[in-house]
Amino acid sequence: MSFHNYEExxxxxxxxxxxxxxxxxxxxxxxxxGFSMMDAAIYLFLAAKGYIEGRRAPIxxxxxxxxxxxxxxxxxxxxxxxxxxxxxxTAVMLALTVRxxxxxxxxxxxxxxxxxxxxxx
Amino acid sequence: xxxxxxxxxxxILLPLGSAAITSVLSKRWARYWTMFVLCCLVTxxxxxxxxxxxxxxxxxxxxxxxxxxWGNEIRAGLLEAVTALFFSVIMLLSLMGGMKKIDEHxxxxxxxxxxVMLLLLSAALMAQVYTNDLFTAYVFLxxxxxxxxxxxxxxxxxxxxxAATRYMIMNLLGSGxxxxxxxxxxxxxxxxxxxxxxxxxxxxxxxxQYKMPLTVVxxxxxxxxxxxxxxxxxxxxxxxxYGYSTPTSSAVLSSLVSKGYIFxxxxxxxxxIGLDVIRSxxxxxxxxxFALVGMIMGSVSAIRQNDVRRMIAFSSVAQIxxxxxxxGMGTQAGMAAAIFHIFxxxxxxxxxxxxxxxxxxxxxxxxQFRHLxxxxxxxxxxxxxxxxxxxxxxxFPFLSGFTSKxxxxxxxxxxxxxxxxxxLLVLIVSTFLNTVYFLKTVITLYRxxxxxxxxxxxxxxxxxxxxxxxxxxxxxxxxxGLFSQSVMDAISHGLAxxx
Numbered sequence: 001m002s003f004h005n006y007e008e009x010x011x012x013x014x015x016x017x018x019x020x021x022x023x024x025x026x027x028x029x030x031x032x033x034g035f036s037m038m039d040a041a042i043y044l045f046l047a048a049k050g051y052i053e054g055r056r057a058p059i060x061x062x063x064x065x066x067x068x069x070x071x072x073x074x075x076x077x078x079x080x081x082x083x084x085x086x087x088x089x090t091a092v093m094l095a096l097t098v099r100x101x102x103x104x105x106x107x108x109x110x111x112x113x114x115x116x117x118x119x120x121x
Numbered sequence: 122x123x124x125x126x127x128x129x130x131x132x133i134l135l136p137l138g139s140a141a142i143t144s145v146l147s148k149r150w151a152r153y154w155t156m157f158v159l160c161c162l163v164t165x166x167x168x169x170x171x172x173x174x175x176x177x178x179x180x181x182x183x184x185x186x187x188x189x190x191w192g193n194e195i196r197a198g199l200l201e202a203v204t205a206l207f208f209s210v211i212m213l214l215s216l217m218g219g220m221k222k223i224d225e226h227x228x229x230x231x232x233x234x235x236x237v238m239l240l241l242l243s244a245a246l247m248a249q250v251y252t253n254d255l256f257t258a259y260v261f262l263x264x265x266x267x268x269x270x271x272x273x274x275x276x277x278x279x280x281x282x283x284a285a286t287r288y289m290i291m292n293l294l295g296s297g298x299x300x301x302x303x304x305x306x307x308x309x310x311x312x313x314x315x316x317x318x319x320x321x322x323x324x325x326x327x328x329x330q331y332k333m334p335l336t337v338v339x340x341x342x343x344x345x346x347x348x349x350x351x352x353x354x355x356x357x358x359x360x361x362x363y364g365y366s367t368p369t370s371s372a373v374l375s376s377l378v379s380k381g382y383i384f385x386x387x388x389x390x391x392x393x394i395g396l397d398v399i400r401s402x403x404x405x406x407x408x409x410x411f412a413l414v415g416m417i418m419g420s421v422s423a424i425r426q427n428d429v430r431r432m433i434a435f436s437s438v439a440q441i442x443x444x445x446x447x448x449g450m451g452t453q454a455g456m457a458a459a460i461f462h463i464f465x466x467x468x469x470x471x472x473x474x475x476x477x478x479x480x481x482x483x484x485x486x487x488x489q490f491r492h493l494x495x496x497x498x499x500x501x502x503x504x505x506x507x508x509x510x511x512x513x514x515x516x517f518p519f520l521s522g523f524t525s526k527x528x529x530x531x532x533x534x535x536x537x538x539x540x541x542x543x544x545l546l547v548l549i550v551s552t553f554l555n556t557v558y559f560l561k562t563v564i565t566l567y568r569x570x571x572x573x574x575x576x577x578x579x580x581x582x583x584x585x586x587x588x589x590x591x592x593x594x595x596x597x598x599x600x601x602g603l604f605s606q607s608v609m610d611a612i613s614h615g616l617a618x619x620x
Contacts, residue, residue: 015301022294031290038297042304049308074313078256082300085263089293092267096274096286103279109286116279 007048014041028097028107032090039086043079050075122182128169129197129251130182132162132205133244140240143233151233152220155240159213162243166206173202174611179618181253181316194314196253196392200460200615203608204384205250207464210597211376211471212243218475218590219369222482226276226367235275242268242373249381255303255393256313258385262299266292266349269378272370273362284361291348291358298345305338306393315392319620326398335394336402342389343404350382352408352445353415356438360426363434368478371430372471375437380463383444387456390448391620400451409449409540413547415442420554428488429477432558433470436514439551440466443529446544452535457612458528464608465513465521468601472594473510479503479587480566490565497566504566506591511559513598516552521598524605526552 014037021034050072058073097107104112139158143151179198186192216239227235245265252258266289274285307313309331310321325331348355363371390399399405419439426432444466447459477488483500484492497504513520526548533544601608 015297019294019297022290022297028286035293035297038293039300042297042300045301046304046307049304075307078304078307081256081260085260088267089263089289092270093286093289093293096270096282096289099274100282100286103282113283116283119279 005048008045011041011045011048014038014044026108026110028093028100028109031109032093032097035093036086036090039082043082046075046079046082125169125172126180126182126197128165128172129195129201129205129247130184132165132169132209132247133195133251135161135165135244136240136247137244140237140244143240144237146233148229148232151236155216155236156213158240159209159216159243162209162247163206163213166202166209169197170199170202170206173197173199177618189314190312190317193257194253195251196315197251198615198618199611200619201250203611203615204460204463205247207467208246208250208377208380209243211467212239212246212373214590214594214597215369215372215376215471215475217586218471218594219367219372219478220586221584222368222478228277231275235272238268238271238275239369239373242272242378246377246381249385253315253392254313255306255315255318258388259296259300259303262349262382262385263296265378265381266296269374272373273366275370276365276367278365280361280365284358284365287358288362291355295345295348295355298341298348302338302341302345305334305341309334309338315388318393319395322394322398335398336404339394339399339402339404340407343386343408346382346386346389347408347411347445350379350386351438351441353411353418353438353442356415356419356441359438360431360434363437363474364428364431368475371434372474375434375474376467376471379437379441380467383441383448383459383463387448387460388619391456391616395620396451396456405449405451408445412442412445412449413543415439416446416547416551417554420551420558424554424558427490429481429490429493429562430474430488432562433473433477436555436558437466437470439555440470440514443525443551446547447529447532450532450536450540450544452532453613453616454528454532454535457609457616458525458532460612460616461528461605461609462525465525465598465601468521468594468598469510469513472506472591472598473514475587475594476503476507476510476591479591480507490562491571493562493565494568495566495570497563502588502591506595507566508563509595509598511563513602515556515559519599519602521601521605524602524609528609 018034018038018041022031022038025031025034052071055071056069058070100112101107104115106112136158143154146154179196182195184193223232223235242265245261248261249258270285270289273281273288310318312318312321351359363375390396416439419435419442423432423435426435444459444462447455447462479500480493480496480503481488484496513522516523516526530545530548533541
């Protein structure tokens with residue numbers, strides 16, 4: 001038995017790594033890296049699914065207008081939209097991290113939580 | 122196509138466009154402008170409901186004149202119309218009730234940005250309700266998450282920053298799963314428009330292919346949206362996020378944001394995958410069990426709090442459990458009961474958060490129960506509003522919560538013996554626990570204050586807006602209870618044309 005879906009497999013493994021990093025890492029910057037990896041894995045998956053061997057990017061060249069000559073443009077469009085979304089989410093997360101770091105001078109989320117609790121008492 | 126059929130599009134575009142304008146206004150004009158836009162939204166939604174009642178079924182609205190498999194679509198029916206009306210009313214009243222606190226809690230030069238976020242959130246909510254395209258739904262889901270995060274972090278305190286970060290982390294896990302679900306579903310079906318996906322799925326199911334991937338898709342989407350809407354085991358971000366942000370944010374987050382995600386999930390169940398397919402995968406049973414445990418555990422945690430806002434936050438977890446229980450039953454009656462509870466809980470919970478803010482203010486800004494003693498006398502309207510909200514949550518007759526509990530019990534009668542017994546038992550236990558902590562709070566409000574403690578007289582009045590919002594909320598709650606039958610009729614009629 002041989003595998004063909006290397007990209008999809010890689011995407012799923014990366015998604016798993018990103019997901020667990022976002023969930024379990026204490027360091028906020030590493031959490032954000034995990035999130036970026038998770039989203040990038042999904043975009044890899046989409047791009048891999050959208051590619052058809054032997055066809056070209058969906059830009060009309062040399063007057064060839066048959067549908068069979070080009071790949072489906074929608075997955076690429078989805079990837080672009082998704083990138084915009086994840087860039088803005090990353091920006092917000094980084095902004096929050098900066099604000100937390102200025103206040104508590106650490107990036108360790110568990111320590112920040114402990115400091116906040118101490119501050120309240 | 123008639124003019125009124127463009128209202129859903131206007132409902133999305135109006136807040137989205139005005140959010141951009143609001144960012145350059147001064148805080149006073151930003152507030153007036155936001156109120157004006159939200160009033161327009163309520164009016165438009167009301168006109169739409171009236172028109173929709175004379176219109177049978179639902180219609181699709183093409184965006185940009187591209188026909189079905191390529192274009193982007195809005196689809197509206199009676200259910201969407203009623204939901205949009207409820208959401209916009211709750212949004213307007215929550216803003217009205219918390220306006221004074223926004224002034225107090227937020228830096229003066231950042232306030233207009235708060236209104237930007239509120240408008241973006243309304244636009245995202247309306248888009249969730251009306252869209253017929255799965256990827257558009259995802260994009261607006263993320264806009265809603267970002268706006269909600271900013272609403273939490275707007276009050277510049279350590280506690281709210283941590284709450285916002287925790288909220289973001291949990292929500293990003295949820296959106297990651299949801300996005301993966303959409304991607305897999307797109308690969309399976311080749312479509313992004315909900316109705317087209319449903320046709321493709323029906324075809325896939327009849328051929329018996331891709332059973333496993335389909336189950337994975339459904340699980341990813343349900344759990345992803347479950348995390349985002351604070352279903353029981355994933356609720357850890359709730360108490361901080363609802364408990365420490367400014368009252369408008371808490372009200373909007375608990376009554377609207379989580380409900381928007383749930384509405385999306387109901388839409389996916391009905392319109393994207395089909396209830397029969399969902400039922401055959403067994404994911405509904407998982408949601409059902411989570412919901413039942415959540416109903417009990419949420420209430421148990423609420424009893425153990427000594428801070429009134431954290432208590433209300435934990436009560437939200439239990440109430441989200443009710444909604445998921447209705448969905449988990451997998452019957453039309455259960456689904457209708459769940460949707461009714463979305464409205465009932467939305468109206469009561471927003472009022473509870475706002476009035477709890479008013480009561481805490483009357484007690485020298487303390488939220489602990491021992492300081493709240495007697496606050497019902499110090500701030501009479503907030504006290505009465507809190508009592509009405511609490512009674513509605515407990516299920517007092519003539520209030521909206523009573524009808525929802527009745528609906529759930531009636532829906533349970535259609536189920537098999539074991540599940541029926543389980544639902545009724547959990548309903549009874551949960552109602553009992555609700556009664557314990559809500560009545561305890563109400564009694565505290567009307568007890569003699571602690572001896573020797575004097576609370577400072579409030580500087581001036583808390584404002585006409587605050588009281589007006591609480592009165593309007595109470596009226597809405599009572600009328601939802603009294604006219605529940607017509608709302609239920611609208612819901613079941615809308616549900617029939619939802620898929």
